[in-house]
Amino acid sequence: MRADAQRNRARILDAAEAVFAEFGPRASTEEVARRAGVAIGTVFRHFPTKDDLLAAIMKRLLTQLVEEAGQRDFFAFFAHMVTQAAAKKTVVDLLAGSGVNIQLPDAVGHLEEAVGRLLEQAQAAGTVAPPVRLPEVMALLASVCQGALHGGWDEQLQDRTLAVIFAGLKRN
Amino acid sequence: MRADAQRNRARILDAAEAVFAEFGPRASTEEVARRAGVAIGTVFRHFPTKDDLLAAIMKRLLTQLVEEAGQRDFFAFFAHMVTQAAAKKTVVDLLAGSGVNIQLPDAVGHLEEAVGRLLEQAQAAGTVAPPVRLPEVMALLASVCQGALHGGWDEQLQDRTLAVIFAGLKRN
DNA sequence: GAGAATAGTGAGTGGAGACTCATTTTGGTA
DNA sequence: TACCAAAATGAGTCTCCACTCACTATTCTC
Numbered sequence: 001m002r003a004d005a006q007r008n009r010a011r012i013l014d015a016a017e018a019v020f021a022e023f024g025p026r027a028s029t030e031e032v033a034r035r036a037g038v039a040i041g042t043v044f045r046h047f048p049t050k051d052d053l054l055a056a057i058m059k060r061l062l063t064q065l066v067e068e069a070g071q072r073d074f075f076a077f078f079a080h081m082v083t084q085a086a087a088k089k090t091v092v093d094l095l096a097g098s099g100v101n102i103q104l105p106d107a108v109g110h111l112e113e114a115v116g117r118l119l120e121q122a123q124a125a126g127t128v129a130p131p132v133r134l135p136e137v138m139a140l141l142a143s144v145c146q147g148a149l150h151g152g153w154d155e156q157l158q159d160r161t162l163a164v165i166f167a168g169l170k171r172n
Numbered sequence: 173m174r175a176d177a178q179r180n181r182a183r184i185l186d187a188a189e190a191v192f193a194e195f196g197p198r199a200s201t202e203e204v205a206r207r208a209g210v211a212i213g214t215v216f217r218h219f220p221t222k223d224d225l226l227a228a229i230m231k232r233l234l235t236q237l238v239e240e241a242g243q244r245d246f247f248a249f250f251a252h253m254v255t256q257a258a259a260k261k262t263v264v265d266l267l268a269g270s271g272v273n274i275q276l277p278d279a280v281g282h283l284e285e286a287v288g289r290l291l292e293q294a295q296a297a298g299t300v301a302p303p304v305r306l307p308e309v310m311a312l313l314a315s316v317c318q319g320a321l322h323g324g325w326d327e328q329l330q331d332r333t334l335a336v337i338f339a340g341l342k343r344n
Numbered sequence: 345g346a347g348a349a350t351a352g353t354g355a356g357t358g359g360a361g362a363c364t365c366a367t368t369t370t371g372g373t374a
Numbered sequence: 375t376a377c378c379a380a381a382a383t384g385a386g387t388c389t390c391c392a393c394t395c396a397c398t399a400t401t402c403t404c
Contacts, residue, residue, distance in 0.1 A: 040393085142322070211383045363386105
């Protein structure tokens with residue numbers, strides 16, 4: 001791959017992440033091109049459809065989340081993801097399936113595995129009740145991320161909301 | 173108001189509720205007109221903008237929910253709303269603020285009041301822990317409704333997810 | 345440095361969907 | 375029934391946006 005192509009690809013991804021984080025997946029590709037300092041055609045050369053671009057960002061963000069999962073305990077990572085939600089509109093909206101058609105079984109699967117590992121550790125340590133299973137943890141995680149994003153929660157509200165969920169996980 | 177106007181207004185509302193419930197607020201006004209058996213212009217005569225139409229439906233659905241709140245206890249109503257979420261894509265998506273600009277302070281306020289009343293009763297009966305406050309209950313409600321809607325939960329997953337939240341509410 | 349291959353450009357195309365309005369139809373009234 | 379104001383109609387307008395492509399510019403290779 002030529003040097004300028006590589007540079008532009010990275011610029012486009014960065015711009016897209018920022019734009020979609022700010023306006024959600026409904027933001028126009030034009031805006032992404034503008035912020036990347038690149039012509040619209042260049043964006044489409046690298047990512048043939050808008051969905052391809054969104055998928056690329058999603059993959060990036062999910063990979064990053066999986067890494068971060070390795071550096072925290074179960075509850076810290078849960079809270080971290082919720083905090084990120086408001087900043088990273090894209091992930092949440094896309095996980096929510098807002099009219100976008102994207103297949104990311106791998107990336108999502110890896111995140112689920114990472115959360116599964118944290119859950120096992122927490123249950124071994126006795127901080128999460130044994131009957132709690134991964135599916136409902138993922139369901140809660142997705143729910144609260146969406147709630148935090150769309151609800152515009154302040155820090156206190158987020159803390160109080162998570163407190164209820166964490167209490168439920170500890171003693172279910 | 174003339175008889176045919178009244179009839180058509182009702183038909184449009186019914187059609188809109190069905191269409192938006194099925195496809196979400198992104199469904200086209202054309203589709204609503206088609207299902208109502210009415211020309212597109214008629215829809216716009218009754219509801220000058222698409223947002224007006226959405227607001228009218230929202231008001232209707234919220235009013236109905238407030239009524240239903242009077243007939244259930246706290247936990248039953250919570251579960252009821254979540255179950256409805258999947259069926260009534262509109263409410264959730266709109267409460268989530270999916271690109272639509274709608275002001276419904278009254279209707280939403282009434283729902284919040286109704287939930288507040290159920291919460292007081294539940295805390296008086298000792299089934300919800302005293303430190304739990306209305307804001308986080310509303311936050312949890314909104315979150316789980318969105319999660320249920322977008323996640324395509326089956327009955328078992330919904331039950332298990334609610335079980336965690338209910339446990340947290342009981343002993344926070 | 346010349347040539348070939350790769351990449352960038354941006355005006356243009358096509359389609360979707362919200363909304364309009366000149367015309368026709370209908371319902372109520374005298 | 376005759377009239378007319380209210381209502382319905384739907385082809386047409388307008389705007390936005392994803393995506394294309396003929397042409398130009400840049401890299402890389404020898």
